[in-house]
Amino acid sequence: MRLSKSGYFFLISLLLLITSTTGFAQEQIKLSTYLKQLETQNDIRFSYAPEAIEDISITPTTTPDLQANIEYIKARTGLQITKINERYYSVNAPNSIHIVVLDATTGAPLPNANVMIADQGAGYTTNAEGSAYIPNPTNTIFVEIQYLGYQTVGLNLGPVEYNTVVVSLKPSVDQLEEVLLQPVFTQGIYRTNDGSYRFNTEKFGLLPGIAETDVLQISQTLPGVESVDETVSNINIRGGSNGENLLLWDGMRVYQSGHFYGLISAINPYITEDVFIYRNGTHSRYGESVSGVIDLKAMDEVTDQIHGKATLNLLHANAFLDIPISKKLSVMVAGRRSLNDLYQTPIYNSYSERVFQDTQITNLATPNDQSDLNTSEDFNFFDISAKVLYNPSQKDRLRLNFLAINNNLNFNQNLSNDAFELSETSELNQENIAAGLHWQRTWNSKWSSTVGAYRSQYNLDAANFELLTTEFDTQGNEVISFVGRAQLLYRHKKNVQWEAGYEFIETGVTNSDQTTTPEFRRRVKEVLVGHHLYNQLDWNPFNGKTQINAGVRLTHYPKINEYRFEPRLNLHQKLGAGFALEFHGELKSQSISQAVAFQNEFLGVENRRWIQANGNEIPLITSEQWSTGLVWNKRNWLINLEYFEKSVEGISATTQGFQNQFANSAALGSYQVFGLELIVNKRWRGLGAWLGYTYSNNDYQFDSFDPQSFANNLDITHSLRAAISYDLGRLSTVFGLQWRSGKPFTLPLGEAPSAIQDTEDIPFSAPNAERLTSYFRADLSFKYIVLDKSGYTLKANAAFQNIFNNNNLLDRYFVSQQIGEDQFAINQIENRSLRFTPNFALELSF
Template identity: 40%
Template sequence: MQKAVSNSLLLFFLLIFSCPTILGQSTSEKKSLISILKHLEKKHDIRFSYATNEIDDIHILTPNENFKLEESLKYLSNKTSFNYIKINKRYITVQNKKNTVLKCGKIFDSNTNLALEAAEVTFSNSSKTTFTNKEGLFYFPSNQYSGLIIISFLGYQDVIINSKEFKNDCVPIFIFEEASLLEQVFIKLFFTKGIQKNLDGSFKLNTNNIGLVPGQTENDVFQIIQALPGIESIDESISNINIRGGTQDENLILWDGIKMYQNGHFFGLISAFNPDLTKDVRVYKNGTHARFGESVSGIVDMKSDNTIANEIKGGIGVNLINASAFLSIPVTKNLGLQVSGRSSINNIIETGVYNSYSNKIFQDTEILSLLNEASTLSVSADEDFSFYDLSAKVLWDFSEKDKVRVNFLNIDNSLDFIETLNETSQSKTSNLNQQSIASGVSWEHLWTDKITTNLLGYSSYYLLNSLNQDIFTEQTQMQENKVLETGIKLDASIAFSDKFNLQTGYHLSEVGIENTQDINIPGFSSREKEVLQTHVLYGNSTYKPFSDNTIINAGLRINYYSSFDKIIPEPRLSIHQKLGNGFAVETLGEFKSQTTTQRIDFQSDFLGVVKRRWTLSNNKDIPIIRSKQASLGFVYNKNNWLINLEGFLKKVKGITTSNQGFQNQFQFEKSIGNYSVKGVEFVLNKKSESLSTWFSYTYLKNDYDFAELTPSKFPNNLDIKHSATLASSYQINRFKVALGINWHHGKPFTTPNEDNEIININGENSINYNEPNSDNLPDYFRINISAEYLWSLSSKIDLKLNAALLNVLDRTNSINIRHALNSNDIGETRISQVEEVSLGFSPNVSLQFLFN
């Protein structure tokens, strides 16, 4: 009996002490929920996302140490008023059960019906992004996220779906593979969010959700790409982008496949392309896809939004220079309309930024010199400047396999300069107009899952004209530069297998360029017109012999110029080889050519504001420009560290003294030559969840070779030997800020000989120059700051505030120096030095209301 009692007591005590274990909890004291979550984070190498103020005062018994992660989450869900939702393998969000109605979606491959893990899900009305789990599932609280949801996955077409379509059940979403293999991304975040480096060596900018670069007020494409190594503007002008030592006219600028001959507003200080509808931008420095021609330097390929909106969305905004608006309208399920416009606001208010920009653009022009002279003469002078752009796009998906797009773009800059004699009230008006009109119709057809074709017919028109009237001499000078390009492009993409892809096509274009000049005193008139028709066949293949470890892009472009009966082949090559452990090597090479260039006849042309005019090759004194380039790069990309070292060699032949814009002893010489560039680009980038810091450095040696000039070899006008940037971009929730320091070696210029500055040649005085480009301007140095904040005013309306401080230290940087002859008060000839300086301290603010 006593033994039975003892056994019963023993069993009783065992049950008492094992009860907490059976129930899944310990007998220890209650602990705060925060401490329990931190313990689980350390134990399972995970991260919880929660609002501290909601869980700060909650204390519960800890879950059993033997529990697996899923068991611990289930225990916490039962013991608290929160759901614990796995966003991906590492991140878990904590959501209040009472205040949250969770919506669910599941992503499938449309061909295999298999769930896709790690698909990116972005909520358009916030900066939040999540990813699908192993089952292809993602969750979001309906009371926090509304509007459009963008689903992206590498190698697949983006899908946009309205959050209203998410009901009680988990919504299945099927996404389709991309026909092209060239969209594969090598470095997803290069410097800041939205800038990517692709496996073919190109860079891609996604302006929908891009981070900040220093100095950025809006998503100005041509400002953002200057953050990339090897790309800069030595005179701070958007319309003068220099890519690896090349001039602006050596770049190909495309808008929805149409070549643009103008890319700037305010005569070059801001981009002419509305950032609200410019979605994707591709930038090539070397290894260019064979589809692209007509450039010997870089490619900037811009594409507007190509998706029909699910609901009306748009925005209106204003900064200290211009006001803008855009609108995307779903007319029907298969028909959409996009419109946008911008206009300068200086006719309403002239802000400090406008005045700063005006002083920058009009220095060393007839406008500023006459304004200054008018203050000392009995003449009053005034200028009236304005700009605008309008764009429209019709999107029609008339079947599941057919897409038709109609595009229109109009860009306009206008300047009137009025001089008035105070005594007689007689006045004369000089004016300058710059305009571009582009239009195109494209049809994309999906023949099979592996074959796609696209047909584009387009027209691109450019006009630059000026009327210069002298109020004292009655002289009137009219100058005009016209460009009209029309063409057809047929492109096809064939995905033979996972390892091999081919893109091929035929392009036909006809370019006509006309230059006119008319002067009344003395009577002079000239008109030049050239027309060139070009036929192009190209093929570009992507081959992956060893999966993604080796990517080979090889292409050939064949240009036939019917007017010259001349064929120019252009091979292209890009090889990306992974070496393992985060290391990779890249080899790029290309041959390219172009027939359209810009020249400068006189520094006073077009009122001195836009001195460059387009000309067309005649295969004689204006040859076809041709280039060769090769580069070798090494990349380390691992553990949020990026190191990129790339060396390159580039040679361009067929340039003329006129299109280089010399301001020295070669200003009026007519000669054909070449230039060669060798350089190194280095990038060091450290990234964390919220912060990205980078340092980039470019060494570049750029030299001319003109056989008919003396000396024949001398530094290029764009020979910036050393250039460096140190910058950081920080983002937390809806706030972004960026700070950057830019420094580069001063550009070359030519000085007069101090011992004998003026010489007389055939009875005319001339400047006796030293060796060409033998001196350099002082080093350039500038600090820029940008910030952005996005307020959610309602489920439908956001307010975005941007601010930028350019040249924070208000440093006066010299960007050009030239010399000219004039006379002093007693009629003696002397040399005056004309200096152009950079923008001073320029703060700008942008306010934009976004709705959907």
């Protein structure tokens, strides 16, 4: 059939009407929504200014092809879309310039970089994708890109219709504290040129026996860092006790470091981004420690999108959220809680057996004779960490921090028969609550300042009921510290940095005891105020071949009339061919320490009570330390050999945990330790292997004891750790070994336990003259990425501690036991390590 002109016109109009109707029937959506769909479908990210596209809507296409969709968006909206790399694309509108700032080494975006326009006093800050948008200028302008720890880049930008500029920043030599060598042991652990170690929890890899990141367990992989009893609450750095360490979380001192009486860290790893560990040559800003410093820093960037993590393992549940409130304000919160009140898993039973062995809890729960005594324990723990981040301007950063840690144990006893029923509950509660506020301002490219204050409070409360004897004991330990801090930072050149600061520290410590048999009550409170000034100069001369960190700390305690002048020094000198020579030295002091109690106190569970220097029977503790070493870092090898010597004066016998003839002494003395540390690390693509070895000799000197010199309770002569890891992409695994020589202990006189006349009258042989058998443990860990999609990741982790089920001996001591009306015998007590302990965890990140 042949159509007329009017027929052709009618057919064409009908087709246009159908096409038009179909088009209108397909709903338009926001461009931002469409871009998120493309991100999910193609595992990419678009970087754009939200205000530039907020009013744009678009009709989605049906094609799955990414490039076709990009061209379609460009044609429909007039926007320019530029490919930055395989994952990132930039979107910008006409009359604007899109600047993308990336790390030159990793290619990762750098959020909160400063984009400064010269001669205009104007500046912009990059978002979470490293992007900033500035108006298209009418004339050529000069822009500086600045980011802390990176070299500043300047460039000229002229008027163009579209422009996306990618700027890759290289690490700068002016961030002198954290010049990184290479990953050590696993991804996320770095050794710096000042001899310290940095852990980055976001990049952290896998370590043997650890199912999820535990910042204090990780520290024990380093040579010179031990725990003689497998806990994180008793970390011994180069022969020092745990009370000689300074533990900080975002500048706030933490007095309680562990959950489950030290078997896991009380610091939530999800809100904690970086951990710095110093064994010697510490920065002059750090005081109040004579051994090591563990400085934990929470994430510190305002986010523009919500993200978080959640983990469930066989011991506790953990969750973290980072929530944007506005462009200048965001809130982070993390919380963790034990789950044993819901269900008891093999790891909980293993931990309970380890913690409560040979205590009142286990002894009464398993009596030797027939009895109507029933016992049960109710244990739980939790921690909460929060941080408010507010950037009122491009130069100002305001931060508010909060931390709460709690361990609670109730031990219930019930005795009943046909005639009567008795019931009592003993309690042990530990908590640490801290809050802090600080303000940082960047005045210009050279000057910045920080002022802040925090308050930290630690409480330990215990009530111990003896149901069969009706004895009642209560004990308490409270620490309240207030710190005011001001700091000024000046960068004169790219290789010179000067820092000065002042700290006001007021610390009050209260110890209380009450008993009914015999009736006794005591309450002692000591308050000490300290004024601290510090100066630090960091210098990288000779084109970065030499690094010098030199500082001094001036301390004054008016109440006890103590003045301290404490220099600190780090020297790193490159020799060529991958070799470098290092020297570290320091003088330090501290006014607060931990007294250690054993045996019958606190249900028989070992506890540590803080005590304050008073200038009399408890003096200021002081230390001197120096070390020198050789480093070779080349071809993915890192070898570091270091010799050290340390002397600590003013220690009290009450802080050392003696369990021999000196158990009830309050004498003052010192200890001297020297040793050698070795690290060997090698990486081949997905395969890594490392070895850490420490030799040390650690001796006490107490002039009032006989003998005056003998081995330190923490003297571990040889310690060796080795591991091998392999990364297959989705699946990672690591196998590790630990071996160390046994710690010292003291035998009673005689070959066998003998009758004695009094509970305090145990005859001992030479102190710490014997050694426990060697400690050996093998651990294994796996990590599998179940899902890795744009926007969320699901991981499954498995860890197996002590896979050969070795029954390692951690401690041996002797107590008297009544065997008759006027007769006592010596009873040998042994503490054993964790047996084979599996743990599994599911981790969701979004």
